[in-house]
Amino acid sequence: MYHARPPRWVIPLFAPIFISDLREQEITILTVLSFAVILLIFGISYQLKADQVIVYHLCFFHFRVWGKRLNPEDIHKIVFKDAGWGTPAGSIKKKRSFPIRVVNFDSVEVLADLEDFAERYHIRIEERKYYRTVYDKKKSKEKQGA
Secondary structure (H helix, E strand, C coil): CEEECCCCCCHHHHHHHHHHHHHHCCCCHHHHHHHHHHHHHHHEEEEEEECCCEEEEEEECCEEEEEEEECHHHEEEEEEEECCCCCEEEEEEECCCCCEEECCECCCHHHHHHHHHHHHCCCEEEECCCHHHHHHHHHHHHHHHC
16 A cells, blocks of 8 residues: 655745734634645545555545545546656546546555556556656665665
8 A cells, every 4th residue: 555645845835824823813714724724734645555456545644534446447547647846646537537646655666556557457558758757767766765
């Protein structure tokens, strides 16, 4: 099971709201909303596993909030692309409903597992322009760090 978290770079954007409200010693709707967004960013995580089916979970502080099991028949195609700034990503396009985006996982091996899953069940694969370059670069960085 692979794990991912949303990017944390958004959190400093809410610091001025907290600082100004703490100085005035009052709580506004903006303060409550910004606190809720920060809580969501810290609490949300994703899990993905690709075996005979793809199992995808959305967790909030390690409690499963939403889960989806995708059979190979439910998948239209898997698109591999770069998500910017050297981050490889994948998108599982389903025949019905919204796609599942696979990005910011703890290892790029999740993308290799998705590729193996697609080849095993003859699901159409689409690779965008710079995906392979970004994927190889990120994989070599993970090997150096390990």
